[in-house]
Amino acid sequence: MQKQCIDDNCYNITKQLSKKLEFLSHVERYIEDAHKCGDEAAEQTWKLIRTDEQKHADMLRTLIITEIKNNRF
Numbered sequence: 001m002q003k004q005c006i007d008d009n010c011y012n013i014t015k016q017l018s019k020k021l022e023f024l025s026h027v028e029r030y031i032e033d034a035h036k037c038g039d040e041a042a043e044q045t046w047k048l049i050r051t052d053e054q055k056h057a058d059m060l061r062t063l064i065i066t067e068i069k070n071n072r073f
Contacts, residue, residue: 020057
């Protein structure tokens with residue numbers, strides 16, 4: 001049997017980091033659209049979500065670094 005290149009845990013971490021970064025690459029457009037419509041509540045909501053998602057991306061990035069340092073990646 002062939003050994004896995006990446007275990008489920010590392011796959012999950014990288015997959016979710018990828019999703020967070022993809023969202024972050026689009027969120028500025030959502031904020032701009034809400035601003036153009038004059039929807040301050042939506043604009044503030046998107047900004048708050050952006051902040052939260054950036055924190056989560058940072059957490060996952062740190063976790064990947066830890067996994068690499070511990071030879072588990």
